[in-house]
Amino acid sequence: MSFKPISDIGEFGLIERIAPIAAPTLEAVPGLTEGIGDDCAVYELSPSTVQVATTDLLFEHIHFDLLTTPLQHLGSKAISVNVSDICAMNARPRYALVSIALPPKASVELVETVYRGMSETAQRYRTALAGGDTSASPGGIVISVTATGEAEKEKITLRKGARSGDLVCVTGSLGEAAAGLRVLMREKDIMLEHIRHGETYDRDIMSNLGEYNEAIRQQLLPSARMDIIDFFHKHSIVPTSMIDISDGLAPDLGHICKRSGVGAYIEESRLPISSQVRHVADEFQEDAVNYALSGGEDYQLLFTLKKEQFSAIASHPDITVIGKITPEDEGMLLCDIYGMTVDLNTIGGFDHFGGK
Numbered sequence: 001m002s003f004k005p006i007s008d009i010g011e012f013g014l015i016e017r018i019a020p021i022a023a024p025t026l027e028a029v030p031g032l033t034e035g036i037g038d039d040c041a042v043y044e045l046s047p048s049t050v051q052v053a054t055t056d057l058l059f060e061h062i063h064f065d066l067l068t069t070p071l072q073h074l075g076s077k078a079i080s081v082n083v084s085d086i087c088a089m090n091a092r093p094r095y096a097l098v099s100i101a102l103p104p105k106a107s108v109e110l111v112e113t114v115y116r117g118m119s120e121t122a123q124r125y126r127t128a129l130a131g132g133d134t135s136a137s138p139g140g141i142v143i144s145v146t147a148t149g150e151a152e153k154e155k156i157t158l159r160k161g162a163r164s165g166d167l168v169c170v171t172g173s174l175g176e177a178a179a180g181l182r183v184l185m186r187e188k189d190i191m192l193e194h195i196r197h198g199e200t201y202d203r204d205i206m207s208n209l210g211e212y213n214e215a216i217r218q219q220l221l222p223s224a225r226m227d228i229i230d231f232f233h234k235h236s237i238v239p240t241s242m243i244d245i246s247d248g249l250a251p252d253l254g255h256i257c258k259r260s261g262v263g264a265y266i267e268e269s270r271l272p273i274s275s276q277v278r279h280v281a282d283e284f285q286e287d288a289v290n291y292a293l294s295g296g297e298d299y300q301l302l303f304t305l306k307k308e309q310f311s312a313i314a315s316h317p318d319i320t321v322i323g324k325i326t327p328e329d330e331g332m333l334l335c336d337i338y339g340m341t342v343d344l345n346t347i348g349g350f351d352h353f354g355g356k
Protein backbone atom coordinates (compact mmCIF):
# COMPACT_ATOMS: atom_id res chain seq x y z
CA MET A 1 0.00 0.00 0.00
CA SER A 2 1.37 3.40 -0.93
CA PHE A 3 0.69 6.48 1.18
CA LYS A 4 -0.43 9.74 -0.35
CA PRO A 5 0.56 13.00 1.36
CA ILE A 6 -2.53 15.04 2.29
CA SER A 7 -1.04 18.00 0.45
CA ASP A 8 -1.52 16.07 -2.85
CA ILE A 9 -5.31 16.30 -2.53
CA GLY A 10 -5.74 19.31 -0.19
CA GLU A 11 -8.37 19.97 2.46
CA PHE A 12 -11.43 19.55 0.19
CA GLY A 13 -9.97 16.43 -1.41
CA LEU A 14 -9.44 14.98 2.07
CA ILE A 15 -13.07 15.67 3.08
CA GLU A 16 -14.17 13.92 -0.14
CA ARG A 17 -12.19 10.86 0.99
CA ILE A 18 -13.69 10.99 4.52
CA ALA A 19 -17.31 11.41 3.35
CA PRO A 20 -17.87 7.89 1.87
CA ILE A 21 -16.39 6.28 5.00
CA ALA A 22 -18.89 8.19 7.17
CA ALA A 23 -21.81 7.65 4.74
CA PRO A 24 -23.20 4.38 6.23
CA THR A 25 -23.61 6.09 9.62
CA LEU A 26 -25.72 8.84 8.07
CA GLU A 27 -28.05 6.38 6.36
CA ALA A 28 -28.85 4.83 9.76
CA VAL A 29 -30.43 8.08 11.00
CA PRO A 30 -33.47 8.98 8.85
CA GLY A 31 -34.01 12.39 10.51
CA LEU A 32 -30.57 13.53 9.38
CA THR A 33 -31.33 15.26 6.07
CA GLU A 34 -27.87 16.82 5.48
CA GLY A 35 -24.57 15.29 6.55
CA ILE A 36 -21.07 16.20 5.36
CA GLY A 37 -21.00 18.82 2.65
CA ASP A 38 -22.94 21.88 3.79
CA ASP A 39 -22.15 24.61 6.34
CA CYS A 40 -24.06 22.63 8.99
CA ALA A 41 -25.52 19.16 9.40
CA VAL A 42 -29.34 19.26 9.43
CA TYR A 43 -31.54 17.09 11.65
CA GLU A 44 -35.36 17.08 11.64
CA LEU A 45 -36.72 17.80 15.12
CA SER A 46 -40.37 17.80 14.06
CA PRO A 47 -42.29 18.00 10.76
CA SER A 48 -41.82 21.79 10.82
CA THR A 49 -38.51 22.39 12.67
CA VAL A 50 -34.90 21.40 12.06
CA GLN A 51 -31.79 21.55 14.17
CA VAL A 52 -28.48 22.52 12.57
CA ALA A 53 -25.01 21.78 13.98
CA THR A 54 -21.52 22.89 13.06
CA THR A 55 -18.00 22.83 14.52
CA ASP A 56 -14.86 24.90 13.92
CA LEU A 57 -11.35 24.65 15.23
CA LEU A 58 -8.99 27.55 16.02
CA PHE A 59 -5.38 26.44 16.38
CA GLU A 60 -2.60 28.74 17.62
CA HIS A 61 0.05 29.45 14.92
CA ILE A 62 -2.38 28.20 12.23
CA HIS A 63 -5.47 30.37 12.79
CA PHE A 64 -4.17 32.99 15.18
CA ASP A 65 -1.01 34.55 16.50
CA LEU A 66 -1.06 35.73 20.10
CA LEU A 67 1.37 38.54 19.23
CA THR A 68 -1.28 40.25 17.13
CA THR A 69 -4.53 38.86 18.57
CA PRO A 70 -6.15 40.34 21.67
CA LEU A 71 -7.43 37.42 23.79
CA GLN A 72 -10.96 38.75 24.12
CA HIS A 73 -11.18 39.06 20.32
CA LEU A 74 -9.97 35.48 19.98
CA GLY A 75 -12.84 34.27 22.17
CA SER A 76 -15.30 36.37 20.23
CA LYS A 77 -14.06 35.06 16.86
CA ALA A 78 -14.32 31.43 18.01
CA ILE A 79 -18.05 31.98 18.56
CA SER A 80 -18.69 34.18 15.51
CA VAL A 81 -17.18 31.75 12.99
CA ASN A 82 -19.57 29.03 14.19
CA VAL A 83 -22.62 31.29 14.29
CA SER A 84 -21.67 32.36 10.75
CA ASP A 85 -22.11 28.74 9.57
CA ILE A 86 -25.51 28.66 11.29
CA CYS A 87 -26.50 31.91 9.55
CA ALA A 88 -25.42 30.31 6.25
CA MET A 89 -28.31 27.83 6.75
CA ASN A 90 -30.79 30.72 7.33
CA ALA A 91 -31.07 29.44 10.92
CA ARG A 92 -30.68 31.00 14.37
CA PRO A 93 -28.09 29.80 16.93
CA ARG A 94 -29.18 28.18 20.19
CA TYR A 95 -26.21 26.85 22.18
CA ALA A 96 -22.50 26.13 21.89
CA LEU A 97 -20.05 23.67 23.48
CA VAL A 98 -16.48 24.89 23.86
CA SER A 99 -13.43 22.62 24.07
CA ILE A 100 -10.10 24.13 24.88
CA ALA A 101 -6.56 22.73 25.12
CA LEU A 102 -4.00 24.86 26.97
CA PRO A 103 -0.27 24.74 27.61
CA PRO A 104 0.06 24.24 31.41
CA LYS A 105 1.98 27.53 31.67
CA ALA A 106 -0.94 29.58 30.31
CA SER A 107 -2.47 31.80 32.99
CA VAL A 108 -5.94 31.53 34.48
CA GLU A 109 -6.45 35.19 33.54
CA LEU A 110 -5.70 34.39 29.88
CA VAL A 111 -8.44 31.75 29.85
CA GLU A 112 -10.89 34.07 31.64
CA THR A 113 -10.25 36.82 29.12
CA VAL A 114 -10.85 34.45 26.18
CA TYR A 115 -14.11 33.32 27.83
CA ARG A 116 -15.20 36.92 28.47
CA GLY A 117 -14.88 37.50 24.71
CA MET A 118 -16.86 34.32 24.01
CA SER A 119 -19.56 35.16 26.53
CA GLU A 120 -20.05 38.74 25.36
CA THR A 121 -20.34 37.64 21.73
CA ALA A 122 -22.54 34.63 22.52
CA GLN A 123 -24.93 36.96 24.38
CA ARG A 124 -25.06 39.24 21.33
CA TYR A 125 -26.25 36.25 19.25
CA ARG A 126 -28.48 35.00 22.07
CA THR A 127 -26.44 31.77 22.18
CA ALA A 128 -25.84 29.82 25.41
CA LEU A 129 -22.36 28.55 26.31
CA ALA A 130 -23.62 25.24 27.59
CA GLY A 131 -20.57 23.03 28.15
CA GLY A 132 -17.31 21.80 26.69
CA ASP A 133 -14.09 20.01 27.56
CA THR A 134 -10.67 21.07 28.87
CA SER A 135 -7.29 19.50 28.27
CA ALA A 136 -3.58 20.26 28.53
CA SER A 137 -1.81 20.96 25.25
CA PRO A 138 1.82 20.10 24.54
CA GLY A 139 1.97 22.94 22.02
CA GLY A 140 -0.17 26.01 21.52
CA ILE A 141 -3.73 26.91 22.46
CA VAL A 142 -6.53 25.05 20.66
CA ILE A 143 -10.16 26.16 20.79
CA SER A 144 -12.90 24.02 19.27
CA VAL A 145 -16.47 25.27 19.28
CA THR A 146 -19.52 23.21 18.32
CA ALA A 147 -22.71 25.20 17.87
CA THR A 148 -26.31 24.24 17.27
CA GLY A 149 -29.14 26.25 15.82
CA GLU A 150 -32.76 25.96 14.82
CA ALA A 151 -34.85 26.89 11.80
CA GLU A 152 -38.27 26.35 10.31
CA LYS A 153 -37.91 23.47 7.89
CA GLU A 154 -39.20 25.46 4.91
CA LYS A 155 -36.69 28.27 5.55
CA ILE A 156 -33.55 26.13 5.74
CA THR A 157 -31.16 27.18 2.95
CA LEU A 158 -28.61 24.70 1.58
CA ARG A 159 -25.67 25.08 -0.78
CA LYS A 160 -27.46 22.98 -3.39
CA GLY A 161 -30.55 25.04 -4.32
CA ALA A 162 -29.11 27.53 -6.85
CA ARG A 163 -30.78 27.50 -10.31
CA SER A 164 -29.82 29.07 -13.63
CA GLY A 165 -31.12 32.64 -13.79
CA ASP A 166 -30.85 33.27 -10.01
CA LEU A 167 -29.05 36.40 -8.83
CA VAL A 168 -25.74 35.97 -6.98
CA CYS A 169 -25.53 38.29 -3.95
CA VAL A 170 -23.00 39.03 -1.21
CA THR A 171 -23.22 40.96 2.02
CA GLY A 172 -20.72 43.56 3.25
CA SER A 173 -17.35 44.21 1.70
CA LEU A 174 -14.92 41.53 0.48
CA GLY A 175 -11.20 41.10 1.08
CA GLU A 176 -11.23 43.04 4.37
CA ALA A 177 -9.91 40.16 6.49
CA ALA A 178 -7.13 39.39 4.00
CA ALA A 179 -6.09 43.05 3.96
CA GLY A 180 -6.21 43.16 7.78
CA LEU A 181 -4.02 40.07 7.99
CA ARG A 182 -1.39 41.64 5.71
CA VAL A 183 -1.21 44.74 7.93
CA LEU A 184 -1.06 42.66 11.13
CA MET A 185 1.72 40.43 9.81
CA ARG A 186 3.73 43.53 8.84
CA GLU A 187 3.15 44.90 12.36
CA LYS A 188 4.32 41.60 13.82
CA ASP A 189 7.58 41.89 11.89
CA ILE A 190 8.05 45.43 13.24
CA MET A 191 7.36 44.11 16.76
CA LEU A 192 9.89 41.27 16.41
CA GLU A 193 12.46 43.72 15.03
CA HIS A 194 12.00 45.89 18.17
CA ILE A 195 12.38 42.85 20.41
CA ARG A 196 15.50 41.74 18.54
CA HIS A 197 17.09 45.13 19.22
CA GLY A 198 16.11 45.05 22.89
CA GLU A 199 13.66 47.96 22.39
CA THR A 200 10.15 48.13 23.79
CA TYR A 201 7.11 48.02 21.54
CA ASP A 202 4.29 50.06 22.99
CA ARG A 203 1.86 50.42 20.08
CA ASP A 204 -1.68 49.24 20.61
CA ILE A 205 -2.54 47.17 17.53
CA MET A 206 -6.18 48.25 17.39
CA SER A 207 -5.77 51.98 18.08
CA ASN A 208 -2.42 52.73 16.42
CA LEU A 209 -3.29 51.26 13.06
CA GLY A 210 -6.31 53.55 12.75
CA GLU A 211 -6.14 53.98 8.98
CA TYR A 212 -6.59 50.20 8.62
CA ASN A 213 -9.18 49.88 11.37
CA GLU A 214 -11.98 48.27 9.34
CA ALA A 215 -9.74 45.64 7.72
CA ILE A 216 -8.10 44.77 11.06
CA ARG A 217 -11.46 44.62 12.80
CA GLN A 218 -12.78 42.17 10.18
CA GLN A 219 -9.69 39.98 10.66
CA LEU A 220 -9.62 39.99 14.47
CA LEU A 221 -13.26 40.51 15.33
CA PRO A 222 -15.53 39.30 12.52
CA SER A 223 -19.30 39.32 13.04
CA ALA A 224 -21.69 36.63 11.90
CA ARG A 225 -24.37 38.25 9.72
CA MET A 226 -27.33 37.51 12.03
CA ASP A 227 -28.66 40.94 11.02
CA ILE A 228 -29.11 39.64 7.45
CA ILE A 229 -30.94 36.54 8.70
CA ASP A 230 -33.25 38.83 10.72
CA PHE A 231 -33.78 40.91 7.55
CA PHE A 232 -34.61 37.77 5.50
CA HIS A 233 -37.09 36.58 8.11
CA LYS A 234 -38.73 40.00 8.47
CA HIS A 235 -39.24 40.27 4.69
CA SER A 236 -40.04 36.58 4.07
CA ILE A 237 -36.98 36.19 1.85
CA VAL A 238 -35.72 32.64 1.41
CA PRO A 239 -32.54 32.49 -0.72
CA THR A 240 -32.31 29.52 -3.10
CA SER A 241 -28.81 28.67 -1.76
CA MET A 242 -26.35 30.16 0.72
CA ILE A 243 -22.83 29.72 2.16
CA ASP A 244 -20.68 31.89 4.40
CA ILE A 245 -17.44 33.11 2.83
CA SER A 246 -14.71 31.49 4.89
CA ASP A 247 -12.29 30.34 2.17
CA GLY A 248 -12.76 33.16 -0.38
CA LEU A 249 -15.47 34.16 -2.86
CA ALA A 250 -14.09 31.95 -5.69
CA PRO A 251 -13.88 28.62 -3.80
CA ASP A 252 -17.07 29.28 -1.80
CA LEU A 253 -19.04 30.11 -4.96
CA GLY A 254 -17.46 26.93 -6.31
CA HIS A 255 -19.09 24.96 -3.46
CA ILE A 256 -22.52 26.38 -4.34
CA CYS A 257 -22.02 25.68 -8.08
CA LYS A 258 -20.75 22.14 -7.51
CA ARG A 259 -23.51 21.20 -5.05
CA SER A 260 -26.23 22.84 -7.17
CA GLY A 261 -24.95 21.58 -10.56
CA VAL A 262 -24.83 25.09 -12.04
CA GLY A 263 -22.35 27.67 -13.36
CA ALA A 264 -22.00 31.36 -12.49
CA TYR A 265 -21.14 34.64 -14.18
CA ILE A 266 -19.65 37.28 -11.86
CA GLU A 267 -18.78 40.85 -12.82
CA GLU A 268 -15.59 42.21 -11.28
CA SER A 269 -16.93 45.79 -11.45
CA ARG A 270 -19.76 44.79 -9.09
CA LEU A 271 -17.56 43.29 -6.34
CA PRO A 272 -17.91 45.29 -3.11
CA ILE A 273 -14.29 46.20 -2.34
CA SER A 274 -13.65 49.14 -0.01
CA SER A 275 -11.13 51.91 -0.64
CA GLN A 276 -9.26 50.72 2.49
CA VAL A 277 -8.81 47.23 0.99
CA ARG A 278 -7.62 48.76 -2.31
CA HIS A 279 -5.23 50.99 -0.38
CA VAL A 280 -3.71 48.03 1.53
CA ALA A 281 -3.40 45.99 -1.69
CA ASP A 282 -1.60 48.94 -3.36
CA GLU A 283 0.81 49.20 -0.39
CA PHE A 284 1.66 45.52 -0.67
CA GLN A 285 1.73 45.69 -4.49
CA GLU A 286 -0.99 43.08 -4.66
CA ASP A 287 -4.41 42.91 -6.30
CA ALA A 288 -7.43 43.84 -4.17
CA VAL A 289 -9.64 41.63 -6.39
CA ASN A 290 -7.50 38.65 -5.37
CA TYR A 291 -8.08 39.48 -1.69
CA ALA A 292 -11.82 39.35 -2.43
CA LEU A 293 -11.70 36.16 -4.50
CA SER A 294 -9.32 34.05 -2.44
CA GLY A 295 -8.46 35.92 0.76
CA GLY A 296 -10.94 34.10 2.97
CA GLU A 297 -12.17 34.70 6.52
CA ASP A 298 -14.59 37.45 5.48
CA TYR A 299 -17.55 35.63 7.10
CA GLN A 300 -19.93 37.48 4.80
CA LEU A 301 -22.89 35.61 3.30
CA LEU A 302 -22.91 34.56 -0.35
CA PHE A 303 -26.40 33.64 -1.52
CA THR A 304 -28.53 33.17 -4.61
CA LEU A 305 -32.00 34.54 -5.04
CA LYS A 306 -34.82 34.15 -7.55
CA LYS A 307 -34.81 37.15 -9.90
CA GLU A 308 -38.37 38.03 -8.85
CA GLN A 309 -37.13 38.66 -5.30
CA PHE A 310 -34.70 41.39 -6.39
CA SER A 311 -36.99 44.22 -5.22
CA ALA A 312 -37.02 42.70 -1.70
CA ILE A 313 -33.25 43.17 -1.31
CA ALA A 314 -32.69 46.16 -3.63
CA SER A 315 -32.92 48.77 -0.91
CA HIS A 316 -30.66 46.96 1.58
CA PRO A 317 -27.47 49.05 1.86
CA ASP A 318 -25.23 46.06 2.65
CA ILE A 319 -26.31 43.53 0.00
CA THR A 320 -24.73 43.64 -3.48
CA VAL A 321 -25.77 41.69 -6.58
CA ILE A 322 -22.47 40.57 -8.14
CA GLY A 323 -23.68 38.34 -10.97
CA LYS A 324 -25.99 35.51 -11.94
CA ILE A 325 -26.23 31.74 -11.94
CA THR A 326 -25.82 30.10 -15.37
CA PRO A 327 -26.15 26.54 -16.74
CA GLU A 328 -23.41 24.18 -15.53
CA ASP A 329 -21.77 23.84 -18.95
CA GLU A 330 -21.08 27.61 -19.07
CA GLY A 331 -18.62 27.23 -16.15
CA MET A 332 -17.84 29.66 -13.37
CA LEU A 333 -16.62 32.89 -14.93
CA LEU A 334 -15.45 36.31 -13.81
CA CYS A 335 -15.87 39.12 -16.32
CA ASP A 336 -13.06 41.58 -15.52
CA ILE A 337 -13.25 45.35 -15.90
CA TYR A 338 -11.88 45.08 -19.47
CA GLY A 339 -14.62 42.65 -20.49
CA MET A 340 -12.29 39.61 -20.52
CA THR A 341 -13.54 36.44 -18.85
CA VAL A 342 -11.44 34.49 -16.33
CA ASP A 343 -12.22 30.94 -15.18
CA LEU A 344 -12.95 31.25 -11.44
CA ASN A 345 -12.15 27.56 -10.94
CA THR A 346 -8.49 28.37 -11.51
CA ILE A 347 -8.47 30.77 -8.54
CA GLY A 348 -7.80 28.92 -5.30
CA GLY A 349 -8.64 29.93 -1.77
CA PHE A 350 -7.30 29.09 1.62
CA ASP A 351 -6.37 25.40 1.99
CA HIS A 352 -4.87 24.15 5.25
CA PHE A 353 -2.74 21.60 3.42
CA GLY A 354 -1.82 23.78 0.44
CA GLY A 355 -3.74 21.37 -1.83
CA LYS A 356 -2.64 21.46 -5.49
Ligand code: ADP
Pocket: 015, 018, 022, 035, 036, 037, 038, 039, 040, 041, 056, 085, 246, 247
Ligand atom coordinates in the same frame (compact mmCIF):
# COMPACT_ATOMS: atom_id res chain seq x y z
P1 ADP B 1 -17.09 25.51 6.60
O1 ADP B 1 -15.99 26.28 5.88
O2 ADP B 1 -18.45 25.95 6.24
O3 ADP B 1 -16.86 25.40 8.08
P2 ADP B 1 -15.66 23.14 5.88
O4 ADP B 1 -14.99 23.52 4.58
O5 ADP B 1 -14.86 23.19 7.13
O6 ADP B 1 -16.99 24.03 6.02
O7 ADP B 1 -16.29 21.71 5.77
C1 ADP B 1 -17.07 21.33 4.64
C2 ADP B 1 -17.95 20.17 5.03
O8 ADP B 1 -17.15 19.04 5.39
C3 ADP B 1 -18.84 20.44 6.23
O9 ADP B 1 -20.09 19.80 6.00
C4 ADP B 1 -18.11 19.80 7.38
O10 ADP B 1 -18.99 19.37 8.40
C5 ADP B 1 -17.43 18.62 6.72
N1 ADP B 1 -16.16 18.22 7.37
C6 ADP B 1 -15.02 18.97 7.47
N2 ADP B 1 -14.06 18.29 8.12
C7 ADP B 1 -14.59 17.09 8.45
C8 ADP B 1 -14.11 15.94 9.13
N3 ADP B 1 -12.85 15.89 9.61
N4 ADP B 1 -14.94 14.88 9.30
C9 ADP B 1 -16.20 14.92 8.82
N5 ADP B 1 -16.72 15.97 8.16
C10 ADP B 1 -15.93 17.05 7.97
Ligand code: MG
Pocket: 039, 084, 085, 088, 243, 244, 245, 246
Ligand atom coordinates in the same frame (compact mmCIF):
# COMPACT_ATOMS: atom_id res chain seq x y z
MG1 MG C 1 -19.29 27.80 6.14
